[in-house]
Amino acid sequence: MKKSFTVTLARPGRHLISFEAKALQLPGDRGSLGVLAGRQPLLTVMEPGVISILEITDHRRLFATTGGFCEMIDNEATLLCDSLITVEELEAEDAAGEKQLQQTQAATPATKNYRRDFTKMSEAEKRAYALTLLRKAVRG
């Protein structure tokens, strides 16, 4: 059985980023979704949150996304992200993002099952939400 698979991150108007990965964790529409090598073909929606890729070298890479799609087929996962923020880009986003999130939390309360209703969020709010999750993930 294969122990690794290819993860390709794509975003509009930017170059593709590819990794050879052991495991992938992404924000699925029903919560966090883990993907391992040899998985059955999958087509899923991604919601705003953090994408975590465990590379074959055991190095973990984190990205924030505001949503998109994931297609896993023939041991290759393609993540089509609406936007993608790396940990390096995180610092530049800081102050404004935090402030926006506070406004977001006040404006869009969690639904009955404690999941946030992303359909009512603007792109800027989704971005601020995803950045906060990435910040938490980086701090561990």
Add this chain to the structure above:
Amino acid sequence: MASLRDIREKIRGVATTQQITGAMKMMSTARLGRAIEAINLTKAYISRLEHIVQSVKRELPGFKHPCLSEREVKNACIVVIGGERGLCGGFNHELHRFAMQAINEHPATGRKLAVIGRKPVRFFEQKGIPLFAAWPDIGIKSVETDLFPISASLFELFVSGQVDEISVIYTSFISATRKQPVISRLLPVDTGSMGPRAENQATHTFDFLPSPALLFDQLMPRYLRNLLHRAIVESSAAEQSARMTAMTSATDRAEEIIDDLKLDLNRSRQALITREIAEVIAGSQA
């Protein structure tokens, strides 16, 4: 004959214009390079979105979605994407003429016109044609974020049944020397025009999360947004290419004018010298 000072001032003026056109040519060349790269990247992203559409269609042959099914076209929304600025030869004029013709020949009885770009907005306003929506200030730098509300409103127009078709008119960038205004349909999606998948065509048993219908509800606005994105970057590349050509011609023409003026200057100076010598000789003989 103009005085030497007048000719020198003219040369200075033309040289300044030549510097400006030369700088604009260099800027257009750099922007064109970036725009071509953006086209390629956007096309790559769209082809991956199309892979998803094809995966669903192959997996579920009888799958139906409002964005995939043909309707009788009674009302249509036509999006015109045009230039931001002038000084680009016949780029804007050609697009406006093509757009007017395409709009008049469109089979839909009800036509909603949405316009992106400063030049076409001004053109349609001057013509007194009512616009359903106008976005004059969409720049290529901010296009990713600016397109969210635009594509959302267009998508809402289609799914709510207010229009049966959404088309886009823009200048297609073929190469640095070839560009052509085109009209293409955005919605409903023509899956026949999508390129085939390169990899294994064998049927897979996909896990769809959520259901294919819900997945398509989320996929289609993104697909529409990226098709608009591609049209905008192609239009921008075509505009930069047209400006580059126009500025090259202007720079070359300025060079020719400077050469002619220098010839005039030398002739005038020679005539002045000859006249002065003649006057000196005439004075000495007297």
